[in-house]
Amino acid sequence: MASVEAAAEHERILREIESTDTNCIGPTLRSVYDGQEHGLFMDKLEGRIRNHDREIEKMCNHHFQGFVDSITELLKVRGEAQKLKVCTMGHDCSRWCRLQQCNIAATIDKLSHCLPGTLWEGAGHQHECLNPRYYPALRTLEQLEHTCLPRASHYRFCTIMAENILVLRTQIRDIAMSDLKDFLESIRKHSDKIGETAMKQVSLQGFAQCFVGVRTILSNVLKVFVLVLLNALVCCCFQGARDTFESYYRKQRRKQARLVLQPHSNMGYGFLVNQLFDMLLEMREQYGEILLKKWSGTFRQILDQDNYSPIPVSMEEEYRCIVGQFPFQDPELEKLPYPKKLPFSAFVPKVYVQVKEFIYACLKFSEDLHLSSTEIDDMIRKSTNLLLTRTLSNCLQYAIKKKNVGLAELVQIIINTTHLEQSCHFLEGFISNITNIPPDTINATKLYGMATFKDARHTAEEEIYTNLNQKIDQFLQLADYDWIAPQAGSQASDYLSDLIAFLCSTFAVFTNLPGKVAQTACMSACKHLSTSLLQLLLEADVRQVSMGALQQFNLDVKECERFARAGPVPGFQGDTLLLAFIDLRQLLDLFTQWDWSTYLADYGRPTCKYLRVNPHTALALLEKMKDTSRKNNVFAQFRKNERDKQKLIDTVVKQLRNLISTQQS
Template sequence: MAEFDIQQLVLVSDATNDAENLEHLGPAMKEVYRNNKMKPFLDQLAMFIQRKEIEIERMCNSNYQDFVQSVDRLLSVRQGTVDLKNKINVLNTDVQQAGISLAKKKHELIESKRILENIAAATETLKSCVHFLDLANRVNVQVENRKYYSALRIVDEIQAIHLKSVIQFEFARHMQDCIPILQQAIKDAVITEMRAWLASVRSKQKVIGELAMDRMLQRQQRWRERATMGLKLRSAHNVNSAVEAAVNEENEVDLMDLEAFDIDFRPLYQCLHIFDELGLRAELKVNFAEDRHAQAKSTLSSQNCIKDRNIEGFKSLLQDIIGFFIIEHVIMHSTINFRTQSQSYNYPVHQLNDLLLTLFRTYTDQLEAKFSFNFKKLMDDDEYKPMTVDSQGEYDILQSAFTFNEDDDAARQGFPRTLPFSKVVPYCCEDIRSFVTQFYKFIEGFKQEQNELDELVKDSLDTLLIQHVHSVLLKKLESQNLSQIAQIIVNLEYFQNACGDFEHLLANSRSTSDTSKIDLQATGLFRETRRNAESRISDLIKSKINDVLELAEYEWMAPEVREVSTYIEELEPLLSAVLFAQLHNLPETIKKHVYADAFNHLATTLHGILTDPNVTQVNLNFVATFDKDIRRLEDFGQALNEPRVQDTFTGLRQLTALLMSDHTDDPEIRERMYPLVRPEDLNRMLEKLSNSPTPTTPQEKTGRRWDGMLRGWGQRSS
């Protein structure tokens, strides 16, 4: 302690009232004790005493009395110091006891605080762990409750916030490793639910398709009603065209409103949202596309109903397909950047196209079968007679079935009126028009990429006309009945003309913008068959003529000249029946051709009979009778009013006239008056006349002159 402190203590001890100054001594001693300076203090005190003793001794030497007094005082101070020391020791002991107790209590307090802090920290840690585990458990609960977005948010919260505070624990590190597993579990759960939703939609798409078909049927019916009310729109604008959509806008019902079918798209939207949150939209797009592709393949692959002609099965299949694509349409337009148009509609639809084409072919087959049945019945019921129309109404119905023209005289006739064709023609044409109309009604609303359906109906119509109409008519042409064949020729001509109407009908009905000309193969086939039928008539007439002439008995050496031969008496009514009765319904152009062909054949045959080299002898009576026969046939031909028929026998008649004349030996007269006579025919006939026996009648005697003529003719010919 500093000397000042020693002096201070001395001053204190020197005081007369220790009690008053005790409070000053206490702090000083306490300071000495607190600073653990007791020994320095004692050392300083000893030094202080020593100095004082020296000082006292010096003072005593100078002033003994003062010294004695000082000693006394010093002793007094010393005694006071001893007392002070004892007090200090007692005070120190008391302070030490109090300090130990206080320190112990303080230590206990500090330890208690530390324990409390540890308990609080442990409590907070346990709370964090419990909350962490509770969150982890809530993930599973949310997934079980199908609250996938909440579960995903909890996983994100665990990973971003709570995991950091408990990462020092083993279970937290394990939980950190399980975060991807939890996310995968959420992803699997949400995609499982989405696929279950897809399966449920698959079961409901048939109902959607059924409603769509019903509404489309109503829409088509409204359009047909408008078309029949004079709007004249249907031929240029089909159902689903812009014009039709605008006209029917106020009546249109949104097929995309699927609330009536209890279809909730939230599983899909939820799945899309979760995958977006996970950053896996691309993966979902691929998975969803694969699932829908599988469903499309399953939907489009059921074609047995077409093969089995199961109408209800096909109707169900078609409803399924329509419902499928309606759902695709809704998905595409209710999501963003999820399903593109190419994904929603660019399925490999070759199976669907094949199915639809098979359907359309099947439908055309059914229409063909129905038409074939009706046509055969019409042919069986047909009388092969010109059709009679009793009223203007019936006539108008026929005109609507197919176009036919009448000449002015026929048009001025009243009713009943006879038309050239038989009743099979208009009824058949009406069935053909119905065939085309029903087909296009069946495909109404179907958009063709090309004109494959137009080609299909064209080919089917050609098949119908060729394999049914034409083949039946061709079979009927094998008949021997000329009137029936004549009527078939007339019918063939009208069928040929009707093909132009059918081509026009196809061009107006087709559902594409194709403007190319339509040519039916049946047109040329009907034309060719009609020509063959004309030849068939000519052949039959020739055959009938041949039958008469082959059975005829010719009097080569006739005893007299007859007015007409027996075979002419038989041939004339035959020609009358054939040409005037059985062929009266033929068109004039065909009639003239048939008449000319028949008379040419008759003239050729008679010429062959007259000049037959197997007949070596004839007399002039036969020639004269033969000449009358020819004139009789010419008179018959006059009634036909056909110049080609009238001139048919000119050459033959010139030969007979020359044989009976006196000009056989005069070349100039012969060439001028008989230019059509061939020298070889005249030569042959002269030989036959010269070979006849000695004449017994005036005619025969006249005929003997042919000997000299023949010889002269032979010399001039050489």
């Protein structure tokens, strides 16, 4: 029974060995060795192996003929494959050759673009740098950068060349500037030889021939200098470094000029430089004239562009900006809210700034002239006086007297010159600050700007008076009296009403003027109006004057008197302005009231009612009315008898003539 169970167990183990992976048969074999029947198991295993060998042999015998046939066919296929391989290799070789030819052609085409441009230009640049020819080298780099390299930009060597262009340009500029510096430093080597040659020529042939021997040396030096200077200039300008070159060159020339003006004691040539300083002082006067001409144009441009209106300011920044340019202080104006207006126009701060710029220009020229502070201060003050009394004064006179200058502009000019006059002491302090000379120093030159602005203001005032009178004359030309009218109208003439309205608006602008100027202008205008009206009445063309026309004329004069009585300009005491029309008033009262008895009886007395009536004027007007009475019954209201009326007029005329004769005798 035990042997049967062992045989069954061995059979199971063999099946597991056949069906299980070799990595997992360890536990199965362990169960064999754990028992006592492992010898029997080995016999069983040997038998199973022999069975499998017989099955394998049977299978091989069964498939051997097919294997032989397969090997035979494979050998046949190998021969055919060998032939196919040889044929295929021929086709691949042809295709590879064609590909190589295409690549070679493309390479030749690309190189044909690169060689004449990129590579040849690069080689040319190196050759020009070695010569040296800096400007052609820079031109070559420019052509290389903008023309050649973009054609072959995808090549790596072109990228490297493009990155090196900036470095090459910088190197060229540095080399050119270095050559210039080295040359300027080497000039001193030739100075001894030039000086020696000049001294020999002076001693042998005189000063006039001293440059004959020096010419050869200087020509050679100048040729080299021009070449070096041109190279450096072109290189710097070509690369946008013109300012750097100009600054360096000016600095070097300034040093050389100082060397000329202040020669070293070891130069040893024996030439004195005193005459050079004298020449520079003479040049200073010429330079001053040039500055005056320049500033004359500047002042005229400022005056022409000015709008002659008070400067409006809308915010604190604008106000501070203007008072920063021009010394102006007005506590009352500062208290006013924004927006507000400054009393002067824009040309006041502009002119003040330009005067300071002129002072700076004069100070600039006086540098390195070995002048004392007192001499510089005196020179600047004298030049500034010329600027104010001659240049600025002429420009102001030109602005005042040019055509089409209105009353508003003239008023603004007076205001502007008043503020400029007040700023003169600030200019005094400005000059003292830059020269370190107190303004109260003995013998210090004073500025005459106050007189300049006063003269300009007086001229503007005269122009205002003249302009006002011309405007009045223009209105009077519109007068159209009917001198033989039987009766007067109900109101003043239209032309006179327009004239009074114009005067009112004009004098309203005068509120910012000094009081005396406005009063003088108003009195002058009223006197001119009164005189012009009287001349209009006595014109020779007016041959007849009726009482109606005279009454209309009287209405116009009353309108003028109302204007004067209203006080268009403050400051007049009482009826002072009415005195401008007193001559007309007494004359018209004499005729309208027909008060000849009083006039003739009191004539010549200080208390005469018609003291301002001239007998010549009265006679001339009476003659005009006499002619009218012969044609019209003007005096019918005074006398019933026409003959008595004519006799009365004749009597008055006769008495006036006798009075005139008495005066003449």
